[in-house]
Amino acid sequence: xxxxxxxxxxxxxxxxxxxxxxxxxxxxxxxxxxxxxxxxxxxxxxxxxxxxxxxxxxxxxxxxxxxxxxxxxxxxxxxxxxxxxxxxxxxxxxxxxxxxxxxxxxxxxxxxxxxxxxxxxxxxxxxxxxxxxxxxxxxxxxxxxxxxxxxxxxxxxxxxxxxxxxxxxxxxxxxxxxxxxxxxxxxxxxxxxxxxxxxxxxxxxxxxxxxxxxxxxxxxxxxxxxxxxxxxxxxxxxxxxxxxxxxxxxxxxxxxxxxxxxxxxxxxxxxxxxxxxxxxxxxxxxxxxxxxxxxxxxxxxxxxxxxxxxxxxxxxxxxxxxxxxxxxxxxxxxxxxxxxxxxxxxxxxxxxxxxxxxxxxxxxxxxxxxxxxxxxxxxxxxxxxxxxxxxxxxxxxxxxxxxxxxxxxxxxxxxxxxxxxxxxxxxxxxxxxxxxxxxxxxxxxxxxxxxxxxxxxxxxxxxxxxxxxxxxxxxxxxxxxxxxxxxxxxxxxxxxxx
Amino acid sequence: xxxxxxxxxxxxxxxxxxxxxxxxxxxxxxxxxxxxxxxxxxxxxxxxxxxxxxxxxxxxxxxxxxxxxxxxxxxxxxxxxxxxxxxxxxxxxxxxxxxxxxxxxxxxxxxxxxxxxxx
Amino acid sequence: xxxxxxxxxxxxxxxxxxxxxxxxxxxxxxxxxxxxxxxxxxxxxxxxxxxxxxxxxxxxxxxxxxxxxxxxxxxxxxxxxxxxxxxxxxxxxxxxxxxxxxxxxxxxxxxxxxxxxxxxxxxxxxxxxxxxxxxxxxxxxxxxxxxxxxxxxxxxxxxxxxxxxxxxxxxxxxxxxxxxxxxxxxxxxxxxxxxxxxxxxxxxxxxxxxxxxxxxxxxxxxxxxxxxxxxxxxxxxxxxxxxxxxxxxxxxxxxxxxxxxxxxxxxxxxxxxxxxxxxxxxxxxxxxxxxxxxxxxxxxxxxxxxxxxxxxxxxxxxxxxxxxxxxxxxxxxxxxxxxxxxxxxxxxxxxx
Numbered sequence: 006x007x008x009x010x011x012x013x014x015x016x017x018x019x020x021x022x023x024x025x026x027x028x029x030x031x032x033x034x035x036x037x038x039x040x041x042x043x044x045x046x047x048x049x050x051x052x053x054x055x056x057x058x059x060x061x062x063x064x065x066x067x068x069x070x071x072x073x074x075x076x077x078x079x080x081x082x083x084x085x086x087x088x089x090x091x092x093x094x095x096x097x098x099x100x101x102x103x104x105x106x107x108x109x110x111x112x113x114x115x116x117x118x119x120x121x122x123x124x125x126x127x128x129x130x131x132x133x134x135x136x137x138x139x140x141x142x143x144x145x146x147x148x149x150x151x152x153x154x155x156x157x158x159x160x161x162x163x164x165x166x167x168x169x170x171x172x173x174x175x176x177x178x179x180x181x182x183x184x185x186x187x188x189x190x191x192x193x194x195x196x197x198x199x200x201x202x203x204x205x206x207x208x209x210x211x212x213x214x215x216x217x218x219x220x221x222x223x224x225x226x227x228x229x230x231x232x233x234x235x236x237x238x239x240x241x242x243x244x245x246x247x248x249x250x251x252x253x254x255x256x257x258x259x260x261x262x263x264x265x266x267x268x269x270x271x272x273x274x275x276x277x278x279x280x281x282x283x284x285x286x287x288x289x290x291x292x293x294x295x296x297x298x299x300x301x302x303x304x305x306x307x308x309x310x311x312x313x314x315x316x317x318x319x320x321x322x323x324x325x326x327x328x329x330x331x332x333x334x335x336x337x338x339x340x341x342x343x344x345x346x347x348x349x350x351x352x353x354x355x356x357x358x359x360x361x362x363x364x365x366x367x368x369x370x371x372x373x374x375x376x377x378x379x380x381x382x383x384x385x386x387x388x389x390x391x392x393x394x395x396x397x398x399x400x401x402x403x404x405x406x407x408x409x410x411x412x413x414x415x416x417x418x419x420x421x422x423x424x425x426x427x428x429x430x431x432x433x434x435x436x437x438x439x440x441x442x443x444x445x446x447x448x449x450x451x452x453x454x455x456x457x458x459x460x461x462x463x464x465x466x467x468x469x470x471x472x473x474x475x476x477x478x479x480x481x482x483x484x485x486x487x488x489x490x491x492x493x494x495x496x497x498x499x500x501x502x503x
Numbered sequence: 504x505x506x507x508x509x510x511x512x513x514x515x516x517x518x519x520x521x522x523x524x525x526x527x528x529x530x531x532x533x534x535x536x537x538x539x540x541x542x543x544x545x546x547x548x549x550x551x552x553x554x555x556x557x558x559x560x561x562x563x564x565x566x567x568x569x570x571x572x573x574x575x576x577x578x579x580x581x582x583x584x585x586x587x588x589x590x591x592x593x594x595x596x597x598x599x600x601x602x603x604x605x606x607x608x609x610x611x612x613x614x615x616x617x618x619x620x621x622x
Numbered sequence: 623x624x625x626x627x628x629x630x631x632x633x634x635x636x637x638x639x640x641x642x643x644x645x646x647x648x649x650x651x652x653x654x655x656x657x658x659x660x661x662x663x664x665x666x667x668x669x670x671x672x673x674x675x676x677x678x679x680x681x682x683x684x685x686x687x688x689x690x691x692x693x694x695x696x697x698x699x700x701x702x703x704x705x706x707x708x709x710x711x712x713x714x715x716x717x718x719x720x721x722x723x724x725x726x727x728x729x730x731x732x733x734x735x736x737x738x739x740x741x742x743x744x745x746x747x748x749x750x751x752x753x754x755x756x757x758x759x760x761x762x763x764x765x766x767x768x769x770x771x772x773x774x775x776x777x778x779x780x781x782x783x784x785x786x787x788x789x790x791x792x793x794x795x796x797x798x799x800x801x802x803x804x805x806x807x808x809x810x811x812x813x814x815x816x817x818x819x820x821x822x823x824x825x826x827x828x829x830x831x832x833x834x835x836x837x838x839x840x841x842x843x844x845x846x847x848x849x850x851x852x853x854x855x856x857x858x859x860x861x862x863x864x865x866x867x868x869x870x871x872x873x874x875x876x877x878x879x880x881x882x883x884x885x886x887x888x889x890x891x892x893x894x895x896x897x898x899x900x901x902x903x904x905x906x907x908x909x910x911x912x913x914x915x916x917x918x919x920x921x922x923x924x925x926x927x928x929x930x931x932x933x934x935x936x937x938x939x940x941x942x943x944x945x946x947x948x949x950x951x952x953x954x955x956x957x958x959x960x961x962x963x964x965x966x967x968x969x970x971x972x973x974x
Contacts, residue, residue, distance in 0.1 A: 008916065015922045022778060023909040026902030029785050069771040071924030076746050078771045116792065119785045126782050133775070141581055145775035148588045149782055155595055156786035159602070166606040167619055173599045177526060180539055180592050187546055187585065188722075195553050195729065198742030200577075208742075220725035507625065508731035513723065514632040520719040521639040527711030531701040533648050533693065537655050541639055544662055544682065551671045556740060557733035561670045562760040563861065564752050572735065574670035575744040576760040580769055582674050583761075584776045587866065590681045590689075591783035594958050597693040598790045601965055604697040611702050 014067040014080040017051040021129040029122035037121040042101040049094035056087040075201035081138035085495040089267045096259035103470035104252045111250040126153040140190045158249040171244035178241045182231030189225035192217045233265035236299035239322045246318035251362030259355035274499040283335040292333035299326030304437035314371045338415035345492035349404035356474030357393040363463035378454025389475045394442035403482040511552035518545035530612040543589045554578035648699040656687040672862040673761045680870040692962040756933040757859045766940040770923045784954035791961035840882040847875035865944035869951025904950025
């Protein structure tokens with residue numbers, strides 16, 4: 006046990022990373038899935054341990070290769086990274102419980118070993134980005150995540166060949182984003198001579214007022230914004246989410262963009278520092294309008310979608326807008342709301358995508374025209390979707406309400422006209438969410454099912470994990486001490502820590 | 504020679520612009536990949552130029568010699584990794600292009616968009 | 623003098639890049655890209671980055687070009703005239719370029735020994751690594767030890783690309799083959815290969831059967847290529863080279879063999895199953911060294927604990943992880959080549 010405790014930060018990453026090649030060698034349909042699920046659960050257990058340790062004793066630093074930073078690569082688990090690691094591995098494990106029967110329909114049996122290997126690599130990559138304390142190491146793990154996600158998205162091609170073009174589009178845009186991050190890291194390295202995040206941060210103030218640093222800020226923010234699908238760099242996301250296999254969409258919806266939000270927080274608060282980011286280069290004036298446009302325009306666009314997966318994907322871009330606004334408020338309250346929304350939205354959106362996955366499993370399509378009367382054909386699944394929809398809109402007693410409440414409090418805290426305008430905008434966006442969720446509800450309950458459609462519920466192996474997420478989201482909507490507590494801790498660490 | 508202080512970096516910027524322009528303006532998917540490779544290669548030049556010291560030599564210990572100036576090995580290591588990432592991206596991108604050609608019968612973005620709706 | 627050679631090469635680089643942009647034939651564009659990579663490698667040599675130059679020449683000018691050519695053989699090499707307005711891309715590129723040029727004026731001057739890059743972290747590598755690690759090539763020390771975890775990530779990237787290409791290109795082409803695959807079962811690798819040799823017409827096969835000169839030259843060259851790869855693998859501590867370059871060269875030997883003698887024969891020597899195994903083995907070997915150091919009481923990838931003498935431990939660790947890199951890179955390159963070449967034979971389903 007002491008081995009686990011003293012090496013926890015690196016174990017959370019190397020367990021999935023080393024299981025990936027093993028998984029690639031496995032044949033059969035059940036075994037690769039089983040191994041992946043166990044590994045993901047192990048990684049989750051380690052993440053829980055890390056979060057508990059960090060909340061007790063403060064940030065953990067781990068020197069890879071035994072070399073002291075900044076010469077070697079350092080891993081740092083602090084309240085923020087530990088919380089995000091918990092979200093990633095938790096979502097991944099929940100989605101995997103669902104995966105076995107779902108993926109069997111979408112990927113040929115002889116490819117399952119390689120498919121789950123790619124899944125593990127994506128998981129390890131995201132965990133690695135979160136815990137690393139080295140700017141270049143971020144790029145390496147970002148690329149592991151990206152390359153495996155291009156592959157996973159392309160695996161949707163058996164159902165729809167457009168999965169190929171969306172994977173390609175994501176590959177082009179994602180590589181440009183990652184290269185922008187690489188240029189930004191290079192500029193910072195050029196000015197500071199180091200790649201260690203804490204070391205860059207400590208040398209940052211001396212060089213903050215130079216042109217290469219300003220360019221570095223621009224390249225890093227834009228590169229991360231592309232990866233984050235922040236408006237107007239979001240074009241790849243709806244395509245990728247619509248055509249990827251159901252479990253891939255559910256997994257990425259809960260994790261991939263959240264990791265990018267984490268990176269944004271890490272660079273803005275830990276490296277640049279709040280004072281520089283909001284005082285000197287006034288990032289608020291850039292991020293705030295983008296966030297507002299994102300949640301207003303993307304909620305509107307979502308209303309006009311005919312494919313439920315695509316509708317939810319646009320809704321994700323809108324929700325990312327809330328997180329952006331929370332960051333742009335540059336206050337501890339706004340930051341808390343943003344981090345809380347990472348957690349709450351991850352669990353709600355994953356539940357929603359899983360319930361759509363159930364519909365696709367039975368009805369064979371996510372288009373609204375094929376889901377008419379699905380409410381009577383699949384009562385449990387559809388009810389789950391409706392509950393998830395309520396949580397997304399932000400009805401009281403749901404997590405969506407809790408994080409929006411915190412965000413509204415943070416905007417009103419400003420006490421100026423902008424604060425009220427933002428509150429009004431968020432209310433409007435929630436109304437738009439009511440409309441797009443209602444469109445699905447209307448088709449599901451108020452249109453007659455086609456005469457030849459059989460009434461069949463999704464198998465239990467799909468229903469149970471879906472409901473775990475739905476019930477879980479209500480649990481965290483009512484019993485908010487856990488998620489709010491960790492989010493507050495992370496926010497106060499970011500504002501005061503450095 | 505003030506002009507040459509930043510010459511390498513300007514070449515990096517020019518290459519980067521050509522690469523980025525190729526990716527965004529061309530509709531042929533292979534041409535896009537070529538542009539993307541160019542875009543990535545330009546960054547290599549940026550990093551490697553940073554590590555160079557005038558009158559320096561490659562960072563491999565010269566036995567018995569005194570006062571040898573070695574260039575910085577760290578950017579070299581980083582770019583080795585970046586080159587690997589580049590070829591990995593190229594391989595994946597091209598394999599997607601092959602599959603797109605088989606599924607859609609074309610590798611021109613505009614034609615694909617026209618055919619997508621008739622899926 | 624040297625400075626002017628550099629400037630000339632860099633201008634050549636720009637000229638090459640511009641012609642890549644404007645040329646309509648994709649085959650020519652690919653060749654020009656290879657040339658740009660090669661010129662870049664020359665510039666790297668004059669910038670003292672010999673390891674990087676080696677890799678760029680092997681990968682950028684070598685493997686990448688092979689991949690592009692393989693793709694062109696499958697999809698055709700004509701580019702349609704652009705119908706899209708180029709104004710927005712032009713403006714975006716100019717904006718990005720302007721931002722960077724704006725930044726260059728404050729940048730530390732090129733080549734000065736007192737730049738932050740040279741004074742903060744790097745001196746430790748240059749001054750201490752010969753003592754701490756005992757390897758003359760500092761790039762190898764930093765790559766495999768100080769920043770060994772980055773390199774572990776790099777091996778994983780290559781592994782990801784390998785399995786990714788296998789996954790994407792082993793997708794069945796038609797529904798009809800779907801059923802055939804189900805009845806064939808998984809263990810049909812060798813039957814299928816024999817089958818391919820028997821049924822495929824010469825034109826369909828990769829490789830040429832009739833050209834005597836390439837056959838003889840290849841037979842002479844391949845042993846030396848493989849030998850050179852081994853030299854690069856194990857001499858990486860002392861000179862430029864290491865697992866990555868060696869893997870690429872090793873794979874190049876096999877690719878040459880396939881091109882000349884046919885994919886079918888290469889598959890008999892190195893089956894797809896074996897390639898997949900090696901692909902995984904390299905990553906496991908690298909990670910395994912890390913795990914062993916965990917159990918011996920060190921941190922992950924701490925080679926000091928591998929042996930009683932830290933320097934000997936470092937040597938052992940570097941040797942093993944470089945071997946892991948070499949194995950995975952070789953296997954990944956061969957796997958990617960098989961996948962593309964298998965597609966050319968019109969038999970996408972026998973890759974797995």
